[in-house]
Amino acid sequence: MNQNFDIIIVGGGAAGFFTAINIVEKNPKLKVAILERGTEVLNKVRISGGGRCNVTHACFEPNELVKFYPRGEKELRGPFHQFCSGDTIEWFEKHGVELKIEADGRMFPVSNSSQTIIDCFLKATQKLGIAVLTGQSVQSIFKKENTWKIETQTENYLAEKLILATGSNPKVWEMLQNFGHAVVSPVPSLFTFNIKDSRIKELPGVAAQVTVKVKDTKLTSTGPLLITHWGMSGPAILKLSAWGARILHDKNYQFTIFINWLNDADKEAIEKKLKELKQEHAKKSVSKKSPFELTNRLWESLVLASGIEQETKWADLSKIQLQNLVNQLTNGTFQVNGKSTFKEEFVTAGGIDLKEINFKTMESKLHENLYFAGEIVNIDAITGGFNFQNAWTSGFIVANAV
Template identity: 45%
Template sequence: MKIIVIGGGAAGFFAAISAKEHNPEAEVTILEKTSKFLGKVKISGGGRCNVTNATFNSRLLSENYPRGEKFLRKAFEVFNASSMVEWLETRGVALKTYHDNCIFPLSNDSQTIIDCFMSEARRLHINLHSSQSVEEIKPTAKGFRIHCRDTEYDADRVIVTTGGQPKMSGLHWLADIGHEIIPPVPSLFTFNMPQEPIRDLMGIVVEKARVRIEGQKLLGQGPLLVTHWGMSGPAILQLSAWGARILAEKEYRCAILVNWLDEIKEEELRAQISQVMKEHGAKMMANLNPFAMPNRLWVYLLEKNEIKTSLRWNELGGKALNKLINTLINDRYVVQGKTTFKEEFVTAGGVDLQDISVQTMESKKCPGLFFAGEVMDIDGITGGFNFQAAWTTGFIAGKSAASSPASPE
């Protein structure tokens, strides 16, 4: 049996390895359009590669996917985060779990993961062909003919793992063989705020913040980073993922509301400030920051509310207090654009999941064709979730493609 995997990234390698392990007699080939395999793995997580997340309950794991939650919940019953941890550890890759549940190789180097995959591919005699850009795929009487720029390949089964595509044009060849395509839009991006003076505080991090899009119920929470162009960090990236379609419709122009104190509500905050006034009333407000935020931000928020840094806590009037409380838990900023990490881009959109069998990852429109990874309308928030979706769907697609004969739908 000849199995061709189109795409030499995370999902592609995992699908190829799974296919060969489930059917050692199969001839498995990976076609990669660039000159390098596993390029996105190399640069992911700042070159450290956040391989998965220590959320070992499949239902809870699936809740981290703005698109694909129900689909993946079923898929995770076959191969989940604990399966991936075991898979890597049995192949000699030591892992470390951090306080936020993100799992990285102990080496803190993505090359460790690349070396593991390349070693497995060599051990299993998987054919690796780089610089092979697929232009068309045609079903034939015996399977498929794949047309690349200079070469043609015949295959009994094909697994498509070409990743997220920034434009519809990158998915036309799949639409041409009958698949519904959900138009791609960016997910996981940072917010540009060219008019906001908070950018002068670039580099500061608030460990626990909550961010909402004004007029929407969507929420991002976690560390928030102020950058020279606006805001970033997990809280912002999370919000951009959940709000990917809404933000695209708004052309990335909106207002966000930041609670700098995480979950704290107004009543609780009033009581806290009242206690500070009682115990430290004579102290200058700028010198006594009672909150879990950097002092530079605290002073910035005082100045934003025209509160003099020399003012003492017991001199704070009722009107100024109300403004300060509102700023601490409902601080408004205007967003005018986004910044996408081009090499690490994640997209919402791709092949409609209704066209794919979750049990096998096989196309319902084109038997013998399988999908894995972000080419499908699946994307996760930041934290190792996008890689886990790649491993899970790759494992199932490879296993299914390698089974003989073609599974009936």
């Protein structure tokens, strides 16, 4: 028995729901179904942002917004001019969900609960008569003349238009390769660095404003760094992991980083400052109090790593010790040995090759009436609500196109 629909959307996540709702709001006559392989829909929405759902980011200028996407920067410029973060806020407000901006620009529902977003989507699909079918894992996709046939393990579905919003699902990518689509193989994108080093061993929870560089690459990033039990995390590290997703994967996650613990202060300036301190604080012990914007614990650790004993006074610093301290502060070398997933926000770099998609409609350039929304394509962003914004924008454009 075949079930007939005008449009079938595969994937019951953020992009799938947003696309479906926008389609039926524009064309109430269309018969639309969402197929989800799991028993529950919107799982990633539920856990995102620590269960609060980081809906978007308060960056309202499309040309600025694209800079947060290591893959997709060029391609998203046009789409963001059609539907940007401001449109997202307005859309959710119209659907009864108020958003708020936090200090770092991330936006959450005022309720602080991702359930608000899930309820909003479920209510809208019910009201619009969109069929939400769970436990439907797609086994195969065929195209016959102008109809798509989708087989799951229990049902067959027919539809004129097919929209794939399956995120990073290797099985669906494989099916698309059989349709001639090129898939950029997926590698992890947001991850933290595993580092075993006596300088940071006792300092989990300590943060600093740093510049990090990866040796033998052009990768560099500035921002807050957080020391953890297993190494280093925080925006500065996550940015590097996103921009360096391919490079670091090819290095098998074994590489060297250089850290300037004083943001991006230059060596000469720091050397000069230390020489002044040597004069001013001659009688005080070096390790006691941090003269920079570093916690005392981190300062003490870097002083010891420079070969300066705990009780050494500023006046007694040798030339070599001073040089060592300058190096530890502005160019500390750390070995990275492996990675860890950042919270539960597992993002991959990879997906449908961007050259094969028409970004005015999100339609496949190879197959008519085949559309893509969300992370199934080779677009990903750093953390902060940007991956969701890509889901909303691509869903909106698909809805307009169909």
